[in-house]
Amino acid sequence: MSGSVRLLVVSLFLALAACSAPAGVKDSVILAADPAPKLSDYGFFATANAGAAVADGVRPYDLVNALFADYAGKHRFVYVPKGQSATYNPDTVFDFPVGSVLIKTFAFAPDMRDPALNERWIETRLLIHKSEGWVAYPYVWNAEQTEAVYSPVGGRQIVKTISPEGEALTINYAIPNRNQCKECHSRNKVFTPIGPSARNLNHVGPAGVQQIADWTERGILTGAPAEGLPTAPPAFGDQPxxxxxxxxxxxxxxxxxxxxxxxxxxxxxxxxxxxxxxxxxxxxxxxxxxxxxxxxxxxxxxxxxxxxxxxxxxxxxxxxxxxxxxxxxxxxxxxxxxxxxxxxxxxxxxx
Amino acid sequence: MRVILATVSVLALVSACSPAAPPKPVALAPSATANDDLQKQLIEAKPGDVIEIGEGRFDFATPLSLDVDNVTLKGAGQDKTFISFKGQTGAGEGLLVTSDGVTLTGFTMEDAKGDGIKSKGADNITYKDLKVVWTGGPLTTNGAYGVYPVESKNVLIDGVTVSGASDAGIYVGQSENIIVRNSRAEYNVAGIEIENSSNADVHDNVATHNAGGILVFDLPNLPKIGGHSTRIFNNQVVENDTQNFAPPGNIVANVPTGSGVMLMANQNVHVFNNTFDKNQTTHVLIYGYSFAFDDERYNPLPRDFVIRDNTYGDGGNSPQGRLAPLAPAIGGKLPAIVWDGVTTYHGKTEDVRIAVREKPEVGFINLGLGVTPIDLTKAKPSTKRLPDFEIAEPPAVVLPQDKPATKEGA
Structure with a gap:
């Protein structure tokens, strides 16, 4: 088969697949050997954006305390394959089944005192639990905010914003490369998620409900006790x-x-x-x-x-x-x- | 000859047509995208790959990292390929390696903002024929370590030059099975340092114009403690005369300027067949850890040491640092070998064995400080050597990645 014929056939196949695929998360793309070229290929979001309209099975969440990232706003989502669930641990990050994805979009508004107004997405990081372990794929958003493209080397973007404290900032924002993702996420050389532990999830999140109970109800999580859950003290709250x-x-x-x-x-x-x-x-x-x-x-x-x-x-x-x-x-x-x-x-x- | 050439050409043509033939790797050339291009190659490398950096100057802003096993990163030569991090914008080192079986060779790295090359939990690593330098000379604002393997097994450093590190030029920490040889460390605070590590051979190196030439330390409150079994031999440890420029707070800020070999805490360290000359504090300084500590696992005493068969030139004529105040009481000059005489810590006294097997004219002093944390006003100096203990020497370190050169054709 000549190269051009092969290309044609592949294109045709892709076109057909795109037309016939149901809306929603594509487990086969998640579990493919290589990262998908575009964020939209995964089907996490109902439209080609990282906003609130998410596909079935994708649930927004947040953390009691978060890593400081130059005041970037963060939108986190969890996806666990249908019929499976993560297992509760009292002290560490939950055990997520293969095929799970933790999605995090980093965004800035012109004035972070009003972070939802004219917000722009910079990057979306996917932590995917493949059969051989977790991997990190960085995706960088285009200027039109219509698509994010796989960018293994990350990059830099100049961001002008006003901090939540009212300070005007020009930030040389760093999008980490894949290895830099590992630098923070490696534990004894094994890639490990950091955020979603009981301590850090146990509060009312962006969906307006208590997150651990919500995840349990939706089948995202099993094994969580009904009461006595640990909670991290909010760093800027009123605890000691x-x-x-x-x-x-x-x-x-x-x-x-x-x-x-x-x-x-x-x-x-x-x-x-x-x-x-x-x-x-x-x-x-x-x-x-x-x-x-x-x-x-x-x-x-x-x-x-x-x-x-x-x-x-x-x-x-x-x-x-x-x-x-x-x-x-x-x-x-x-x-x-x-x-x-x-x-x-x-x-x-x-x- | 013509037939061979023709055959090669045909073979080349055939393999070019074969769809399975991988593209020949092209050495990276300097360009506006070289930094990202190289990092992409390092991320997407497969085990066994050789990633080549061509000749020229590479001005990189973003530090590099490698996390794929059995990859070789190879420049065109340490005097041909220059990677400068003068404009570095983030992270703690120029290059970070976190995978096993990696070989780094044939380039010079300049002016990293933090450490030069760090390899962490990276077993069977080879640093060969490369340089890490800070081009402004010895400055407190330079990065801490030049080459920095840590928490690793089987570390080979061969033919490496480091200059200007504000801590140690060649530093190996919390590791085991280590060879540092044929290397040069100059204008660093410490030339070569083996810390909290076991089974190290440091030989045939030149350590000159550092504050301290070669250090073997063991420190408390680190995950791996109990350094032991190090041999230091056939080194040139001369003219270590750069004023200690370490930022205060770092343990090497306590190394007196002009120390040849400094050994602190540790067990079973053998120093032999080295050449010492013009080290103004002393040639061999043996010390206990002299600060308060609360680590129950830790022994602050140097014990089971052998100092033998070294060649000593001038030295000890102008002791520096914490030893300076002691010198006037003992004639203004320190002998070739100085031991603090500490044998007691946390109420425990040990039978410390320090064997000095040198010609009678080689000077030795036991400062008789007795207890750590030390009080220099309690010094009871004595020039009497301890009895000549039998202390077995550790066997030569053998590394899996270091195939011995065959004699044939040599």
Missing amino acids: LEQRARAWLDINCAHCHRAGGGASNSGLFLAWNETTPTGWGVHKRPTAAGRGSGDFLFVIEPGKPDQSIMIHRIGSVEPGVMMPELGRTTVDTRALALIREWIAAMPPVAQ
Whole structure:
């Protein structure tokens, strides 16, 4: 068969498939060996956009605490294949069956004090549970906002916006490449979702209902107890300061700063359930910080935020100094104030 | 000859027509899209692939990463292929490798904002004939580590040059089975450092113009502690005279400028057949971990060390850093080998064995500090060597990716 004939046949086949395919999620595209070239190929959204009109089986959700990503608005959706469900864990991310997809669209409005007004989608990241494990596929939206295209190397986009605090910002927004996705999502070399755990889902989400009960009712999740569910303290809520600070560090840092994470060799472990103060930085000396130390001796110098490496790095936007290393180009001023307040309130340690 | 050529041509034609013939890999050339093009190749690589970077200067803004096993990243040569990260806009290192069986060779990386090349949990990795440099010379604002394998098994560093690192030029941490050889470390804070690692051979290297030449450390509060079994031999450790420029807070900021080999905590370290000259603090410095710590697993003492058969030139004539205040009391000069004499920590005293098997004229001092955390005012210096203990030397490190060169044709 000559090349052109083959092409013709393939095109014809594709055209037929497009005409005859029912609207909705295409499990075969999800489970294909290679990423689909376009986001619309998966059929997650009823129209060719990442808005609220979703296909059957795709459910919006959000998290109690989220990773700071230069103030980007985030729209999250979960898809679990029909007839299957994720299994509840009290402490870790749920076990999702093969064929599940976690969808996250990053978006900006011209003024993030009103994030729904004239919002523009920048990128949509798919975490797909293939039979060999989870993979991450980045899709970047076109200027017309009609389609997002598979972009394994990510990229940069200049975004002008006004922060929720009213500050005018020009952000050199970084869309991560596939490997950078892995840097945050790898645990003992296994690609692992970060967000959808009981602690982080257990509240009323964007669908206006309690998310764990909703997922259970819809068959997305099994095994969740009816009561006694754990909940993360909202980082900017009204619970005790230490709990809120630790909750913020958990979702913003602990994907790397944990045993088996990307920063495991630092010995600085920032998960909410870390039990030793040295582990989360109190009077811990830096290991591989280089100039990231800011000339300070300890990750946390209790009572002295201005002499704590943690504050220096959360407050920096300089590559090689800033933490997290990926995912932001601006300072999360609200979080910086929270962590500063937490360290300032710690009783000083005798040298 | 003509027949052979003709045959080759026919073969080439035949394979060109075969639909299964993969396209010949083309070396990446400098271009506006080279950064993305290379990263795409690294993401889409298949095990066994060789990714080639051509001659020229590559000014990259976005750091590189590789997570596919058994891939070779190969430049046209360390004096032909230059990757500059002067304009780097994100991440913590120039190149991050997180897969096994990778070989990196034939390029120079310049001015990474953080570390140069990091490989983490990357077993059987080879760094061969490459350079990592900070072109502005030794500056506190340079990245911490030049080459930085960590949490890995079977690490080979061969023919690597690192210059300007604000921590260690060649650093291997929390790893096992390590060879660092035929390499050059200069104008770094630490030239070569083996930290919290076991079974390392560091040999036939040149460490010069660093603050400290070669370091073997063990530190508390890290996932892997208990470094042991390191051999340091046939190295040139000379003129380590760059003022320590590490940012304070980092452990290497405590390395006195002009230390040849510095050994801290650790067990079973053997230093032999090296050449030491013109290291102004001392040639061999043996120290306990001297800060307070709360890690129950950790032993801060250097123990079961052998220092033998080295060649010592001038040195110790101007001790620096924390040892400077001690020098006046002992004639203003430190001998070739200095041990802090710490044997007690957390109320426990150990029978520390430090075997110095050198000619009688090679100077030795035991500072007699006794307890860690140390108090320098408690020094009780003595020049008496300890008894000559028998301490078995670890066997030579053998790596699966390091096939020994055959003698034939050599």
